[in-house]
Amino acid sequence: MSSGSYRGAGAELLSKHGVSAGDTVSISIDGGETMTGVLMPRYESASDSYIVIKLKSGYNTGIEAAKIKSITKIAGAAGTAATKVTQQQQPSPPSKQEDVKLPKIALISTGGTIASKIDYRTGGVRAALSAEELYASVPELASIASVDPEVLMSEYSENINPGHWTIMADRIADKVRSGRYDGIIVSHGTDTMHYTASALSFALQGLPIPVVLVGAQRSSDRPSSDAALNLIGATTFAAKAPVAGVFVAMHAGTSDDAVAVHIGTRVRKNHTSRRDAFESIDVTPVALVKDGRVEMQKQSGIDLVPRGKGKLNLQSSFDSRVALVKYHPGFDPTLVYWLISKECGAIVFEGTGLGHVNKNLFGVLKEAAEKGVHMFMTSQCIWGRVSMTVYDTGRDLLDIGVVPLSDMISETAVVKAMWALANTQDLKKTMQENLAGEMSSAIPI
Amino acid sequence: MSSGSYRGAGAELLSKHGVSAGDTVSISIDGGETMTGVLMPRYESASDSYIVIKLKSGYNTGIEAAKIKSITKIAGAAGTAATKVTQQQQPSPPSKQEDVKLPKIALISTGGTIASKIDYRTGGVRAALSAEELYASVPELASIASVDPEVLMSEYSENINPGHWTIMADRIADKVRSGRYDGIIVSHGTDTMHYTASALSFALQGLPIPVVLVGAQRSSDRPSSDAALNLIGATTFAAKAPVAGVFVAMHAGTSDDAVAVHIGTRVRKNHTSRRDAFESIDVTPVALVKDGRVEMQKQSGIDLVPRGKGKLNLQSSFDSRVALVKYHPGFDPTLVYWLISKECGAIVFEGTGLGHVNKNLFGVLKEAAEKGVHMFMTSQCIWGRVSMTVYDTGRDLLDIGVVPLSDMISETAVVKAMWALANTQDLKKTMQENLAGEMSSAIPI
Incomplete structure (x- = not known):
């Protein structure tokens, strides 16, 4: 993450209040509202008249400079998570101490918007960020789990085919069999994430740990991105949930602080662009993840498998006929x-x-x-x-x-x-x- | 409608309280609740331990005989709409007086569950009732409009094809051009009703009156049938709505007293069996019909055409390629x-x-x-x-x-x-x- 300096009205405002990207700030807005969060670097694609802060929920919000009454620095970059971003540009293996304290999660990146950035030439979005970059850009993850990232492939999800499912299932099975992980996260484009979730559900029966697919409807360098919130929700569920199996974790409802976790075979992308596009069909979501807690929902008609009970039965072939x-x-x-x-x-x-x-x-x-x-x-x-x-x-x-x-x-x-x-x-x-x-x-x- | 006598527990109860099918009754139930409506004849398919009343909303409900504390006759069959049912077995043309007072509506029957009855041999549902029978079985219609029924075809809607759309559009155009009607209702199976609604929307542009498709998710001889409510809602909208065009009128939400009216090109059957299966997609429904009133909803992005402004432009051909x-x-x-x-x-x-x-x-x-x-x-x-x-x-x-x-x-x-x-x-x-x-x-x- 670069220091990406602001320009125009945004730059003037920050200079006036003596704050810069990485600082934790409290911003007072016309109308009496106050927002607290980490001041984010300016995005290339953003308007000069907005500044962006990352709220405690992990959600980024843009605030119009003209509406800002005052900015107070609560903590400098040195004392905040924003510094960790820079420190973790090259993530080092977690220390032994972390190993003991935190659940261990494997993060397998396959591509999609959650791992994408704006292509400044065309104005479009390209699959580009590596799992390392992703991990580095959401420092909150470090307090939830010891995350072990890997880039398995980099595909838009509309290009995912049954052959990719086999590759993913085999790699996940390797990680499960290593016995090193409490949960596995698979970052994936949202277009066909529900098809992949189904495929992994059948290919990886008897999982003893949760495998959680996660994506983003809006890329991580957009102020309204759901990438950080979804990744935090998926990691929390993978680390703490009492159940095993294949799940999809995505933004819930229209609130900005909850992630819904769906059964891998019962979820569908029901909106082209909304962040809460994914819905459970004919069942309730398995859980809501909110404020760092996993709230399991009452299920009817579906028996969930408790964590630790399953014995993995890998059958990763698919016949496209x-x-x-x-x-x-x-x-x-x-x-x-x-x-x-x-x-x-x-x-x-x-x-x-x-x-x-x-x-x-x-x-x-x-x-x-x-x-x-x-x-x-x-x-x-x-x-x-x-x-x-x-x-x-x-x-x-x-x-x-x-x-x-x-x-x-x-x-x-x-x-x-x-x-x-x-x-x-x-x-x-x-x-x-x-x-x-x-x-x-x-x-x- | 026959007197269809009850048997077993239901028959004993009715005999004990001196009431029979067609009477308006007030039924007091265990727990203190009281329900008022017209006692319906026993259905061949119904359990002997239930009796059925038609509520004021037009909705039929079954009540378990064992839970009934008392039944009070409020009015005999002679003074209720139930008698009209028998009188209208052979509907006679409305009198001149009715012609003047009530809106005139054409009801075109094409088939489907709204016009179906149980096949006692197989236990399944067969398209069978004629528009006349339908009209006769929902006597409330007589107070809303002077309804002129016609059986155009009798098809399950899964068998409707583009050729049927042409036949429907041409027949509707005839009726519109006659200038005799304030609105037209088309009863239709629900499986493909939304496809037909789209087809008629394009084939019948410039309509000066509303054309309202209506169906039922549950057949009219089942206690939970939505046939009467939907037909009453469609008729009310066709008679009173201030707008013209092609619409679909079906049960709204989970309440039992409202019908939602959808734009013909923006509606989808989103549930296999629920009565509120039809939903507007990306727009709000045009109106809710409740207690005999049409409540127009605020629209965004869609311009509705006022009643009486259009000039019909019939283009009823379809090319299936x-x-x-x-x-x-x-x-x-x-x-x-x-x-x-x-x-x-x-x-x-x-x-x-x-x-x-x-x-x-x-x-x-x-x-x-x-x-x-x-x-x-x-x-x-x-x-x-x-x-x-x-x-x-x-x-x-x-x-x-x-x-x-x-x-x-x-x-x-x-x-x-x-x-x-x-x-x-x-x-x-x-x-x-x-x-x-x-x-x-x-x-x-």
């Missing part, structure tokens, strides 16, 4: 003939409502069934359970051999089918079994 | 080659996040663009706006010629593309114009 087909009026049934010709192993339908498709597909679905293509039904409604015994259409589809997947979301279903096709003998049976919380017997209202 | 493609990790890029070979006119992608797909698709997308296939980008996140200038991937897709569709939902985008392909010269330009509220400049938080 699975299609996800979303039905819509005017859908061309001949697509299914093409899938048969491609020797597709399984088709996951996103049907309408309780799990329906147009009756004009019945003919080709019968042919697909006869040719050994496994077919599964989920709902494009997203929430709720498919139920194919209510209407004629559903019963006809059951007769043809289309298998309903209860309340499994389609994204999880397609990943599970790719995993089951590579690792199990009876695809149909495996798809209907709950392996990693992907299906539940009760849906909370 | 449009594919909806949902990207996922492991997606097979050769699907796009198949779509090119099928002379697909347009592909609507459901990309990840802000509108991305894997870079391994770039090659085939370039070929598709060169072959004249129009390509559009929406997001599988559902909520939020695509933005393809933030990341490298988005900018690369823009360079290839993939056109971003702002906050248009994918279901609306595929319908609009089918409509635009049949009715306009410049598909790309039409898709980027807001024609029926399908895109907005502001998204409410």
